[in-house]
Amino acid sequence: MQEISGRAIEDFMNQDPPHFCKAFINTFSRCDIVDNNLLETFNGYIVQVRHKHIIDMLKDIRVVLMERMFAKKQMMVNSDDNICPRIKKKLEKAKLRSMVCTPRPNRELKFEVRVVDNRYIVDLNKKSCTCRQWDVSGIPCIYAISCINWMKQDIDTYVDDYYKKKTYLMAYQYALQPLNGQQMWPQENIEIILPPTIKKMPGRPKKSKRKDKDEIANSSNKLARIGLKMQYKAYGQYGHNKRTYKHKN
Structure with a gap:
């Protein structure tokens, strides 16, 4: 480049x-x-309720998130696997793709993995591969999986702790608490906040929005009256037209 x-x-x-x-x-x-999938996921949850009043919207969002956190935790509690479900699926797909790899070991648990004409260095002790996929994600790449299978070891032990059951349950150990309905909320003797009074502004209201600098203004065929000079072509006079021109005898 x-x-x-x-x-x-x-x-x-x-x-x-x-x-x-x-x-x-x-x-x-x-x-x-x-x-940024986090914002897109959250927006998908609130798309059905964000048109409501602010209080009703927040109540519905709280209930949806409370149910989601409970479902996610129960899913992992009932799981017999030590690896998160999505990561497990990625590993199963990577196992099939690792069949094209040919590992060659040395005495320090380092491997030279050959894939067609390419070669990569895998270090099982450091959980590292020169392709950087294992280093960045914490999930063994296809080159590392071929080495782990060659050593006849369990692949799950080389997955980072971020993707294991214990860490997943720690992320969902706290839950949103249920709340009473609005009829049971404590009453406060404070002045009710009213919306501001509507003040009619002078002039005709604008119909078109304010355009940004990079937006193209609407093209119009209408001629503005300011700055135009009317001409009566029959006599070549400016400032008059046929209706207003006074003929000289």
Whole structure:
């Protein structure tokens, strides 16, 4: 990229690549997600209630989240697997893809994995692979899985603790508490807050919205009256038209 365009790589580095490019992501977080699914998921939960009054909307959101947290915790409590369900599915798919890998070990539990013409170094002690997928996500890649299978060891032991049952239950150990209905809320002797009075502004209300600088203004075929000079073509006079022109005898 540097050889093709130096300005392109300079602009790329100015966009803070650790937030969207996996090649620059820090391995501490054990997360390779570069898009914000959290907001989209939350918006999907409130899309049915966000048109309500603010108090009713917040009550419905609280109930939905309370039920979700209970369901998520019970799902993992009833599970006999030590790995989260979604991560387990990823590992099963990766096992099938690892069949094309050929690992070659050395004495320090390091492997040179060959895939067609490519080669990668896998270190089982450090839980690392030069493809960086295992380092960033904490989930063994297909090259690491081929080495683990060669050693006849359990793949689940090499999965990061973030994706295990114990950590999952710790995330859902606290629950939202149920609340009484509005008829049982304590009454306060305070002045009721009323909406502001409607004040009619002078002038004709605008029908079109205020456009941003990058928006194209609406094209109109109507001619503005200000600044136009009327012309009576029969006599070539400006400032008059056929109706207002006074003929000279």
